[in-house]
Amino acid sequence: MVKGIAIFSVFASFVALSLCGCGKNEPGDPQVSSQSTEQDFAKIHKNVDFNKEDKEKMHSLGMTTEEGASGGHGMSSVHGKKEKADPNKVIATVNNEKILRKDLDKILDRFKSHVNPAAITSMEQQITDQLVTQSLLRQFVVEKKLTVSSDVVDKEIAKMRDNIKNNPATKDRTLEQFLEFQGSNIDELKTAINMSAAIENYVSKGIDEKKLEDYFMKNIGNFNGETVTASHILVDTKGKKTQAEIDGARAKIESIKKELDEGADFAELAKKYSDCPTGKTGGELGSFPRHGIMVEEFSKAAFATDVGKVSDPVKTEFGYHLIKVTAKTPPKDVSFSQVKDKVREELIALEMNATIKYLKEKANIEITL
Numbered sequence: 001m002v003k004g005i006a007i008f009s010v011f012a013s014f015v016a017l018s019l020c021g022c023g024k025n026e027p028g029d030p031q032v033s034s035q036s037t038e039q040d041f042a043k044i045h046k047n048v049d050f051n052k053e054d055k056e057k058m059h060s061l062g063m064t065t066e067e068g069a070s071g072g073h074g075m076s077s078v079h080g081k082k083e084k085a086d087p088n089k090v091i092a093t094v095n096n097e098k099i100l101r102k103d104l105d106k107i108l109d110r111f112k113s114h115v116n117p118a119a120i121t122s123m124e125q126q127i128t129d130q131l132v133t134q135s136l137l138r139q140f141v142v143e144k145k146l147t148v149s150s151d152v153v154d155k156e157i158a159k160m161r162d163n164i165k166n167n168p169a170t171k172d173r174t175l176e177q178f179l180e181f182q183g184s185n186i187d188e189l190k191t192a193i194n195m196s197a198a199i200e201n202y203v204s205k206g207i208d209e210k211k212l213e214d215y216f217m218k219n220i221g222n223f224n225g226e227t228v229t230a231s232h233i234l235v236d237t238k239g240k241k242t243q244a245e246i247d248g249a250r251a252k253i254e255s256i257k258k259e260l261d262e263g264a265d266f267a268e269l270a271k272k273y274s275d276c277p278t279g280k281t282g283g284e285l286g287s288f289p290r291h292g293i294m295v296e297e298f299s300k301a302a303f304a305t306d307v308g309k310v311s312d313p314v315k316t317e318f319g320y321h322l323i324k325v326t327a328k329t330p331p332k333d334v335s336f337s338q339v340k341d342k343v344r345e346e347l348i349a350l351e352m353n354a355t356i357k358y359l360k361e362k363a364n365i366e367i368t369l
Contacts, residue, residue, distance in 0.1 A: 088101065091368055092132050092135075094139070095136075104131065104369075133356060136356065148194055161174075164178070199352065220334070221291055222346060225329060228287065229287040231285055232278070233274045235256075249319060253313045253320035266310065298314060302325060305325045311323040
C-alpha cells in the first residue's frame with residue numbers, strides 16, 4: 001500500500017542525494033514532471049560511488065545505485081577542508097519550527113566521503129530542502145490529525161523484513177541493521193510509515209476509477225515500456241546570473257559539440273568537461289521513459305535523437321546538455337488493467353506534489369544555511 005514512505009523516512013539521505021539534478025526532475029514515486037517539488041521516492045544516481053556493501057544494503061530495501069537519471073551538478077568549485085559547522089546553528093525555519101545544522105549533518109556525513117567534493121554545497125542545499133519538506137508534512141499531519149491503524153504499519157514493516165530475507169545478498173542481515181546503517185531505529189521507521197500512509201490516504205481520496213483511466217489514456221507513454229538509454233554532458237548554468245556567463249556556457253557546449261563532430265570520444269569528453277558527477281563515468285544516465293524521469297526538454301531531445309547519434313545543445317533549467325543515445329526500447333501494447341496499480345501510484349505522486357506545493361506557498365519558510 002505505502003509507496004511514498006521515502007518522503008518521511010530515515011532514508012531521506014538517499015532522497016536528498018538523488019535530487020541534485022542534471023536534466024532530471026524532482027520527482028515523486030514514480031518520478032513525475034517539473035510541477036513536482038523536492039521529492040524522489042525511487043532512484044539513487046551515479047553521483048555517489050557506493051561500495052559493494054553499501055549497494056547491497058540499499059538494494060535490499062528496493063533502492064538502486066545503478067539506474068535512472070544522474071544526480072547533482074550545481075557545483076561551483078572543489079571545496080577545501082573547512083571547520084565543522086556549529087551543530088546547533090539554525091539552517092531553516094518552517095512556520096516557527098527550527099531545523100538545525102546537526103539535522104543536515106546526520107544525513108550528509110554518511111555519504112560525503114563517497115561524493116565529489118565539488119557537489120557538497122549543492123547536496124547541502126538539497127538536503128535542507130528535503131528537511132523543509134519533511135517539516136511541512138509533519139506539521140500538516142498534526143494539523144489534519146491524520147493517522148492510520150497500527151496494522152498498516154506492521155504490514156509494511158513485515159514486508160520490509162521479507163524483502164531483506166528473500167534477497168540472497170542480504171538474507172543474513174536484519175531490518176534493524178539497515179536502520180542502524182542509516183543512523184535510525186525501528187521506532188523512527190514506524191513513525192515514518194504512519195505519516196506516509198496517512199498522507200497517501202488523504203491525497204488519494206479524490207482518485208476514482210474514471211480519473212485513473214483518463215490519466216492512463218493521456219499518459220500512456222509512461223506505462224508502455226518505451227525507454228531511451230543515453231549519456232550526457234552538462235555545462236551548468238544554475239549558478240550563473242549574468243547574460244555573459246550564460247553566453248559563456250553556451251559557447252562552451254558548442255565547442256564540445258564541435259570536438260564530438262570532429263571524432264572525439266563522448267565518454268572521454270564527459271569525463272573532461274561535464275559539470276554533472278556522471279561525467280566521471282562517461283555521462284551515463286541509464287534508461288528512462290518518455291515522461292516522468294527527465295525534465296521535458298531533455299526527454300524530448302533524447303527521444304528525437306537517433307541511436308548512436310548526439311543531439312544538438314539542449315537547454316534545460318539545469319544548463320546546456322549534449323545527449324548521446326545508445327539504445328531505445330520500443331513501446332508495447334498495454335491495457336489499463338495491466339498497469340492500473342502503477343497508474344494509481346503515479347497519480348498519487350502528482351497529488352502529493354500538488355499538496356507540497358500548496359503547503360510551501362502558504363508557509364513561512366526561511367532558509368539560513
